[in-house]
Every structure is written in structure tokens, then in C-alpha cells.
Amino acid sequence: MLLGVNVDHVATVREARQEGEPDPLTAAKMAIKGGADGITVHLREDRRHIHDRDLQLVRRYIKNVEINLEMAATKEMIGIALKVKPDMVTLVPEKRAELTTEGGLDLKKSGGKIARAIDAVQSKGIPVSLFINPAISDIDLSKKLGATLVEIHTGLYANAKGKKQTEALTRVRKAVKRGIDCGLLVNAGHGLKFSNVKKIAAIMGIRGLYIGHSIIANAIYLGIEDATRQMKRLIHEAKGS
Ligand code: PXP
Numbered sequence: 001m002l003l004g005v006n007v008d009h010v011a012t013v014r015e016a017r018q019e020g021e022p023d024p025l026t027a028a029k030m031a032i033k034g035g036a037d038g039i040t041v042h043l044r045e046d047r048r049h050i051h052d053r054d055l056q057l058v059r060r061y062i063k064n065v066e067i068n069l070e071m072a073a074t075k076e077m078i079g080i081a082l083k084v085k086p087d088m089v090t091l092v093p094e095k096r097a098e099l100t101t102e103g104g105l106d107l108k109k110s111g112g113k114i115a116r117a118i119d120a121v122q123s124k125g126i127p128v129s130l131f132i133n134p135a136i137s138d139i140d141l142s143k144k145l146g147a148t149l150v151e152i153h154t155g156l157y158a159n160a161k162g163k164k165q166t167e168a169l170t171r172v173r174k175a176v177k178r179g180i181d182c183g184l185l186v187n188a189g190h191g192l193k194f195s196n197v198k199k200i201a202a203i204m205g206i207r208g209l210y211i212g213h214s215i216i217a218n219a220i221y222l223g224i225e226d227a228t229r230q231m232k233r234l235i236h237e238a239k240g241s
Pocket residue numbers: 006008042070090092100101131151189190191192210211212213214
């Protein structure tokens with residue numbers, strides 16, 4: 001099972017100061033050292049975190065792992081995808097006011113637009129994945145619209161507790177099975193963290209998990225001690241000189 005690491009949050013921290021650090025490309029390289037099989041960037045229409053240049057640099061300097069471009073199914077984004085040529089495009093719904101992608105694509109409402117985007121991107125050799133809710137009808141529609149892959153939204157499972165979480169897990173399992181049965185490659189992601197990833201990772205047949213927030217959050221915890229120590233050492237060295 002592949003692990004795709006989403007580095008958007010690194011760019012979010014950078015944008016807090018609009019300076020050069022932290023740099024998503026550097027973080028991506030470090031994630032690969034840690035075993036990431038892929039790097040995801042979500043180029044939002046409002047460019048609130050990842051910028052076009054980040055995507056170009058990730059494409060140029062990261063080799064041998066999958067570059068997954070998350071994007072809305074708009075003309076502008078399709079143009080960018082065809083120019084930059086990621087290894088995979090994941091189509092997501094996008095609302096300007098949302099904090100993160102809130103749900104899967106509405107394939108019934110936007111089917112035509114999504115089918116055209118799939119065709120435009122896949123005809124140039126880039127496989128397209130659809131981020132969808134864990135519903136059988138959405139799996140079937142994804143196949144019908146021509147997608148090569150789907151990414152099952154695990155957010156409901158991740159946010160639920162007790163019986164509701166067990167039910168949500170069953171929905172994910174059923175959706176994964178249906179996806180595999182109808183010949184789709186099936187990924188999963190959203191809201192996965194150390195405490196809930198194992199039950200999703202145990203589902204047979206999932207191709208890859210796509211995780212961002214938890215990895216970046218834990219990177220802060222794992223690194224803050226060292227970063228503080230290093231700053232303290234520099235301050236002490238200056239006093240001694
Ligand atoms: N998959 C998709 C389609 C997403 O939009 C996101 C969030 O950017 C993720 C996976 C990763 O979710 P999280 O940050 O909760 O791990």
C-alpha cells in the first residue's frame with residue numbers, strides 16, 4: 001500500500017509570513033526519505049497555500065515517486081495539469097470558504113464537467129482519480145465517467161466515534177470492494193492519523209493512502225525540541241564569542 005504525503009500545510013505555514021520557509025519541496029524530499037511513495041499538492045484556485053511555482057518545483061526535482069496534483073475540474077487547472085504533467089490528477093470539489101476539502105465530488109450534479117476533465121487529462125496520458133464519498137452509486141458513476149482511479153473519502157470514518165465509526169468503516173470497505181470489482185484502482189484518504197489509520201490500512205485491495213494534516217502536525221511535535229535546542233545553541237555560541 002502506497003503512502004502519498006500531502007505537503008499543503010507546509011505552504012500554509014510559509015504563507016503565514018510569506019517568506020521562503022518552510023518550503024514544501026524541502027519537506028517533500030524529507031517525506032520521501034521517511035518512506036513516502038508519493039507527494040500530493042493541492043493547487044487551489046485562490047492559491048492560499050501551494051503556488052504554481054511549488055508545483056513546478058516538485059515536478060522538476062522529485063523523481064521516482066508519484067506526483068499527485070489535487071485540483072478542481074476547471075479549465076484553468078486542466079491547462080496547468082497538461083503543462084506540468086503530474087503522474088496523477090485527483091479531482092476534488094473546491095469551495096473558497098472551506099478549511100479543507102469537505103466532502104467527495106457531487107458526481108450527479110457535475111458529471112458532465114467531470115467527464116470532460118477526465119477526458120482532457122487522460123487523453124494526454126495522465127490518469128485521473130475522483131475524490132468521492134464511500135457510496136456504491138458514486139463508485140459506479142466514477143467508472144461510468146471514465147476515471148482510472150477513485151479516492152474514497154475517509155473523513156466520515158475518521159470523525160465518527162463508536163458505532164457510527166464502525167458503520168462508516170463498513171461503508172468504506174464496501175466502496176473499496178465495489179471499486180475493485182468494477183476495475184477501478186482504489187485509493188483512500190482524509191482525516192487519517194496515527195490513531196485511526198490501521199483499520200483503513202487493513203482493508204484489502206486499497207492501492208494507496210493519501211495523508212497530510214496528521215503527518216505535518218506530528219512533524220511539528222517531533223521536530224520542535226530539536227529546533228529549539230538549535231536556536232538556543234546559536235544564542236549561547238554568540239554570547240561566548
Ligand atoms: N485526499 C484529499 C482528496 C484531500 O483533499 C486531502 C486534504 O487536502 C487529503 C487526502 C489529506 O487529508 P488530511 O490532510 O486530512 O490527511
